[in-house]
Amino acid sequence: xxxxxxxxxxxxxLNAVNHISFHVxxxxxLVLLGTSGCGKTTTLKMINRxxxxxxxxxxxxxxxxxxxxxxxLRRQIGYVIQNIGLFPHYTVEENIAVxxxxxxxxxxxxxxxxxxxxxxxQLPYDLYANKYPAQLSGGxxxxxxxxxxxxxxxxxxxMDEPFGALDPVTRATVRNxxxxxxxxxxxxxIVVTHDIxxxxxxxxxxxxxxxxxxxxIGTAKEFIFHPANDFVRDxxxxxxFYLLLKSLTLNDIIHFLPQAIKKDEGMVxxxxxxxxxxxxxxxxxxxxxTGWDTKNRINRQINFSSILGAIAQFKxxxxx
Amino acid sequence: xxxxxLFIDFxxxxxxxxxxxxxxxxxxxxxSLFLAVVIGAPLGIFITRxxxxxSWVIGVTSVFQTIPSIALLGFMIPLLGIGSxxxxxxxxxxxxxxxxxxxxxxxxxxxxxxxxxxFGVGMSQFQVLTKVEIPLALPVIFGGIRTAAVINVGVATxxxxxxxxxxxxxxFGGIALNNTPMILAGAIPAALLxxxxxxSLAVLQRLPVQKLKWVAGIxxxxxxxxxxxxxxxxxxxxxxxxxxxxFMGRKDGYPNLKQVYGLDLKTVIVGPALMYKALDEHEVDxxxxxxxxxxxxxxxxxxLEDDLESFPPYFVSALIRSDxxxxxxxxxxxxxxxxxxxxxxxxxxxxxxxxxxxxSPRDVATAFLKRLNLYKMQQGTSGxxxxxxxxxxxxxxxxxxxxxxxxxxxxxxxxxxKNGLGGTKICFNALLAGEIDxxxxxxxTGLQVIIQPTDYVVKQLQGDKEKLFKYVANQFKLKxxxxxxxxxxxxxxYALMMREPQAANLGINSISELKSSL
Ligand SMILES: Nc1ncnc2c1ncn2[C@@H]1O[C@H](COP(=O)(O)OP(=O)(O)OP(=O)(O)O)[C@@H](O)[C@H]1O
Ligand SMILES: [Mg+2]
Numbered sequence: 001x002x003x004x005x006x007x008x009x010x011x012x013x014l015n016a017v018n019h020i021s022f023h024v025x026x027x028x029x030l031v032l033l034g035t036s037g038c039g040k041t042t043t044l045k046m047i048n049r050x051x052x053x054x055x056x057x058x059x060x061x062x063x064x065x066x067x068x069x070x071x072x073l074r075r076q077i078g079y080v081i082q083n084i085g086l087f088p089h090y091t092v093e094e095n096i097a098v099x100x101x102x103x104x105x106x107x108x109x110x111x112x113x114x115x116x117x118x119x120x121x122q123l124p125y126d127l128y129a130n131k132y133p134a135q136l137s138g139g140x141x142x143x144x145x146x147x148x149x150x151x152x153x154x155x156x157x158x159m160d161e162p163f164g165a166l167d168p169v170t171r172a173t174v175r176n177x178x179x180x181x182x183x184x185x186x187x188x189x190i191v192v193t194h195d196i197x198x199x200x201x202x203x204x205x206x207x208x209x210x211x212x213x214x215x216x217i218g219t220a221k222e223f224i225f226h227p228a229n230d231f232v233r234d235x236x237x238x239x240x241f242y243l244l245l246k247s248l249t250l251n252d253i254i255h256f257l258p259q260a261i262k263k264d265e266g267m268v269x270x271x272x273x274x275x276x277x278x279x280x281x282x283x284x285x286x287x288x289x290t291g292w293d294t295k296n297r298i299n300r301q302i303n304f305s306s307i308l309g310a311i312a313q314f315k316x317x318x319x320x
Numbered sequence: 321x322x323x324x325x326l327f328i329d330f331x332x333x334x335x336x337x338x339x340x341x342x343x344x345x346x347x348x349x350x351x352s353l354f355l356a357v358v359i360g361a362p363l364g365i366f367i368t369r370x371x372x373x374x375s376w377v378i379g380v381t382s383v384f385q386t387i388p389s390i391a392l393l394g395f396m397i398p399l400l401g402i403g404s405x406x407x408x409x410x411x412x413x414x415x416x417x418x419x420x421x422x423x424x425x426x427x428x429x430x431x432x433x434x435x436x437x438x439f440g441v442g443m444s445q446f447q448v449l450t451k452v453e454i455p456l457a458l459p460v461i462f463g464g465i466r467t468a469a470v471i472n473v474g475v476a477t478x479x480x481x482x483x484x485x486x487x488x489x490x491x492f493g494g495i496a497l498n499n500t501p502m503i504l505a506g507a508i509p510a511a512l513l514x515x516x517x518x519x520s521l522a523v524l525q526r527l528p529v530q531k532l533k534w535v536a537g538i539x540x541x542x543x544x545x546x547x548x549x550x551x552x553x554x555x556x557x558x559x560x561x562x563x564x565x566x567f568m569g570r571k572d573g574y575p576n577l578k579q580v581y582g583l584d585l586k587t588v589i590v591g592p593a594l595m596y597k598a599l600d601e602h603e604v605d606x607x608x609x610x611x612x613x614x615x616x617x618x619x620x621x622x623x624l625e626d627d628l629e630s631f632p633p634y635f636v637s638a639l640i641r642s643d644x645x646x647x648x649x650x651x652x653x654x655x656x657x658x659x660x661x662x663x664x665x666x667x668x669x670x671x672x673x674x675x676x677x678x679x680s681p682r683d684v685a686t687a688f689l690k691r692l693n694l695y696k697m698q699q700g701t702s703g704x705x706x707x708x709x710x711x712x713x714x715x716x717x718x719x720x721x722x723x724x725x726x727x728x729x730x731x732x733x734x735x736x737x738k739n740g741l742g743g744t745k746i747c748f749n750a751l752l753a754g755e756i757d758x759x760x761x762x763x764x765t766g767l768q769v770i771i772q773p774t775d776y777v778v779k780q781l782q783g784d785k786e787k788l789f790k791y792v793a794n795q796f797k798l799k800x801x802x803x804x805x806x807x808x809x810x811x812x813x814y815a816l817m818m819r820e821p822q823a824a825n826l827g828i829n830s831i832s833e834l835k836s837s838l
Contacts, residue, residue, distance in 0.1 A: 048440065050436060050439055050440060071442050071443070071444050072442070073442075074439065074440060074441065074442035075441070075442030079437070079440040079441065081433060081436060081437040081440055082433075083433040084433075084437075085431075085433040085434050085436060085437030085438075085440070086434075086437070087434060087437075087438070087452060088434070088456070089455050089456060089529075098438075098441050098443075099441050099442060102441070102442055102443065102447070145437075148441060149441075
């Protein structure tokens with residue numbers, strides 16, 4: 001869907017983005033992760049041509065973006081800017097409806113679309129449609145920004161720190177709601193963040209950058225079990241255990257879990273569930289469960305010690 | 321109370337004229353402002369796109385703003401003549417800077433994340449400008465327009481100096497004629513206009529952008545109408561007269577001329593400093609000057625013979641406060657030596673030397689005194705300081721220098737000159753207030769501008785310049801404790817003048833012939 005080849009951007013003597021290449025498949029969510037100033041925003045803006053690259057090519061659906069009219073290109077790509085960037089002289093409704101107006105949709109259609117997207121984003125239309133950005137909280141503004149990017153149903157969305165203005169608790173909630181949204185699941189997205197947990201939460205794959213270069217690109221598991229270099233290893237070190245629990249599912253460790261003594265006892269947990277989730281559930285509902293899936297009718301003993309043991313074995317198996 | 325009554329009487333009597341001036345004033349301000357917005361705002365926007373041009377454009381518009389208004393109006397005469405066009409151009413140039421600069425700053429200050437997100441959603445350059453940048457910069461742009469409006473209402477008063485009318489006619493006429501109600505009749509509406517423009521722009525500013533478009537449309541159309549009205553070719557008379565405000569208003573000036581000759585010229589009011597220039601540039605054909613003016617010879621002008629004796633001749637002498645005479649009688653003695661020493665020819669020649677040969681007034685005065693053996697070296701500076709003033713034309717400069725040389729040569733006092741004081745009223749008030757001690761004045765001006773007697777008295781004095789001088793001298797001593805020293809000798813009277821070739825062409829030698837040529 002999106003193909004980036006040897007993309008390069010130079011500012012004076014600084015290589016803000018240094019010959020990077022990656023692909024994003026249809027419906028895939030790629031996260032650009034890295035510390036401040038590593039070139040994430042620059043990369044994103046080159047994709048919708050807010051910045052012209054020094055060299056390199058970008059293709060979307062097989063078309064070189066340089067051969068497209070920038071305005072038309074941008075109208076087909078949802079873009080959530082790093083600092084929200086709502087229009088202060090427009091109401092919430094007018095902000096969200098900017099692109100439909102540019103595309104000259106008829107009025108009922110615009111209103112309908114705005115109301116729908118606002119409900120999805122938990123901004124009741126009647127309460128918020130006529131407010132101005134200055135009257136909203138940071139998180140509400142951010143949701144309006146999302147609404148503006150999503151309203152015209154672009155196939156591709158670029159999001160630069162879409163949850164940056166939120167406190168950690170709201171951030172997690174909004175993010176989860178966001179990931180549940182059908183509009184999002186259908187889309188090909190590149191999401192920028194400098195938060196590792198968020199990156200692992202959102203991304204099918206993660207592109208980890210430093211000083212304009214890609215250090216590693218891959219899935220969460222690849223990052224944990226096969227870090228490309230010491231720099232990557234260092235970067236994720238503090239969060240290792242959390243990331244492990246988040247990225248492993250019951251399925252991954254199923255062979256290392258002991259057989260259940262009695263069949264069909266306790267709770268049924270789908271094997272696709274992350275270990276983090278499983279442990280989370282056990283904390284609230286008590287230990288001793290059976291894990292199984294409907295196809296294979298596998299029964300396994302699931303409690304804190306069995307899981308931790310299985311993880312240890314899985315890790316030695318991976319490195320061995 | 322009395323003054324208020326005078327003011328009300330004046331306004332009632334002159335309400336037609338006042339209304340006309342207000343309309344002219346609004347017209348001048350609005351049209352120039354409109355042009356400045358139509359050109360300045362796009363220019364301001366343009367320089368946000370080409371930063372290199374920005375400092376250049378803002379620099380040039382700033383330069384316009386630093387040119388003194390009268391000078392700018394003077395520069396306009398060779399380019400556009402006199403009347404509304406040069407006035408509007410000058411006002412336009414003044415209004416340009418605040419509008420260009422504020423548009424530039426307003427747009428520059430729009431948060432870059434906002435413009436970036438506008439580009440990001442897919443707005444074109446033009447859409448970003450019209451939907452985001454301009455609306456967000458509007459308060460700042462409006463601030464510039466309001467500043468320009470207020471500046472223009474003020475500067476538009478000066479438009480009356482180049483025959484463009486407006487409330488300046490009352491203000492400067494009032495100053496020239498020492499007529500306070502007249503000054504106020506011009507100044508108060510001008511101040512109210514400034515407040516009105518500022519206020520209504522402030523109201524406009526608060527309108528939502530949608531409505532603003534309508535208002536802008538209406539403004540555009542009404543300004544187009546106003547422009548058309550202004551520049552509609554009016555039936556031109558063959559000869560056009562440019563008179564200064566004092567001549568227009570003084571009883572012994574144009575009003576008397578009209579009465580005596582039945583003359584009805586198409587007149588425009590022109591500032592005294594710009595009148596000769598306007599004649600020279602063929603902008604007007606007849607002007608009001610003084611019979612001794614050096615520019616008559618310098619510019620090759622023909623003085624029309626006053627065959628029906630409409631302009632009475634007047635004496636010239638030094639006006640001096642009585643307390644100065646008491647304290648320093650030697651000053652009076654020194655100046656009295658000039659009594660009767662300057663005849664018409666001598667004064668005209670001296671004016672010519674200054675106006676045309678560009679000699680300094682001091683050199684001309686010194687040479688003259690040397691010829692009469694009145695010149696003495698400065699005695700010293702042990703005495704007090706005497707301040708001498710003069711009005712803003714050559715003859716006054718020369719006389720002031722001459723007084724100064726006489727005092728410094730014959731007394732121990734030293735003299736400070738305060739030259740170029742605007743007009744009669746300014747000189748006279750400065751004398752009364754002790755800002756100056758002496759200045760040259762004309763008996764007719766003393767009578768008509770300062771004393772302002774009844775028609776009966778004027779009739780009594782008419783035709784007898786000695787009697788008139790005595791009357792004026794007595795009145796001044798009684799009312800103001802100011803004395804007229806014995807006349808210097810030459811007569812000075814108003815005179816109508818034309819360019820020599822044109823006058824010869826039309827065969828006009830006298831005012832009667834001027835009348836019959838119309
Ligand atoms: N217009 C510019 N001119 C010069 N240097 C720039 C410009 N824009 C960005 N840079 C530099 O390029 C580098 C990458 O910037 P970029 O905005 O892409 O960082 P980022 O990864 O998005 O950082 P953050 O997480 O802080 O948003 C930085 O070192 C920045 O200083
Ligand atoms: Mg960034």
